[in-house]
Amino acid sequence: MTNPTNQQRLTAAISITELAAQIAQRHFRRAPDIEIKQDLSPVTVADKETEEAIRAGLAEHFPGEAVFGEEFGRDGDAETTWIIDPIDGTRSFIGGVPLYGMLLGYLEAGRPTLGVIRMPAIGEVYAGGTGLQATCNGAPIHVSRCKSLAEASLFINEGDKLAIREPAVFARLVEAGRLRRMGADCHPHALVAAGTMDAVVDYDLQPYDYLPVSAVVEAAGGVMTDWQGKALGLNSDGRTLTAATPELHAELMELVNARS
The missing domain is CATH 3.30.540.10 (Fructose-1,6-Bisphosphatase, subunit A, domain 1)
Incomplete structure (x- = not known):
């Protein structure tokens, strides 16, 4: 071709x-x-x-x-x-x-x-x-219109790793959102793209885990970055935030980066 x-x-x-x-x-x-x-x-x-x-x-x-x-x-x-x-x-x-x-x-x-x-x-x-x-x-498909973490349906991916390595972040996440599910891998991000879930916090990923996914999420109108809000690339640290809207993404970023 x-x-x-x-x-x-x-x-x-x-x-x-x-x-x-x-x-x-x-x-x-x-x-x-x-x-x-x-x-x-x-x-x-x-x-x-x-x-x-x-x-x-x-x-x-x-x-x-x-x-x-x-x-x-x-x-x-x-x-x-x-x-x-x-x-x-x-x-x-x-x-x-x-x-x-x-x-x-x-x-x-x-x-x-x-x-x-x-x-x-x-x-x-x-x-x-x-x-x-x-x-x-x-x-x-298109992401949801959810702008508030308090109203969000949230996936916490790799929760076992987060609980061990980032216990303060994990403790905040399990109390966040309107609805929470523990998950792993790519499907939770796909559900955000489809508008049935609102956000995913993910951890310990490789470029082949997050880069193809981010293209789909962004095409659906969502936001997917690292925990600092930077665009994902081959050298990102493997911690990602996926959200339906910029407002929800900003709240998630504040939550994961809050001082313990």
């Missing part, structure tokens, strides 16, 4: 992840062999085969373009590249929890210009990008 538009890239990304999802689902709830990586996170044959399938699809549609994947690392320029998380939520996948995801995004100058959040086990695919309408299964 010569000089593809952002829409052409997004259409191809949706198609590539659709085929790759079939590989992930073939392994789901089949007790795959588990390896432990150097960072102590688990990886399965499903992670590897799924990333290989996505890379093959990208090579077919966009030959020679750079790729950065969780399982097989970087191939080419790190700033203008496709970025892959083949199974976002490997622990959920291993446990048979159907809320594991698949993430694919494209970066230009280190910033995401499109993203796909596919949920293979529940049949949902969220997509969006710069100048493009955010969608779920092809239907337009």
Whole structure:
């Protein structure tokens, strides 16, 4: 494909992840062999085969373009590249929890210009990008209009890590909002993009976890930054805030950065 538009890239990304999802689902709830990586996170044959399938699809549609994947690392320029998380939520996948995801995004100058959040086990695919309408299964989606944390439905992702490493922040979060749920991985962010939840506080993420997601959230009209309000990039510290509106985002940022 010569000089593809952002829409052409997004259409191809949706198609590539659709085929790759079939590989992930073939392994789901089949007790795959588990390896432990150097960072102590688990990886399965499903992670590897799924990333290989996505890379093959990208090579077919966009030959020679750079790729950065969780399982097989970087191939080419790190700033203008496709970025892959083949199974976002490997622990959920291993446990048979159907809320594991698949993430694919494209970066230009280190910033995401499109993203796909596919949920293979529940049949949902969220997509969006710069100048493009955010969608779920092809239907337009938009964030909620919630502007107040007191009225917000809030996801606290990676709550176990927060409770241990950021106990004061965790203590404030579990008392915040109108409704709170503990979560993990990409689906809570997708629900903010779809307008059914209002915010997510997340922690200890890698670029392939948050960059494709941020493209979808922003296309849906939401805000996603680090805890300091800075735009997300390859070198962000892995702590993220996702909110439906700037006003809600500002309240969340004040909460997580409050002095204990």
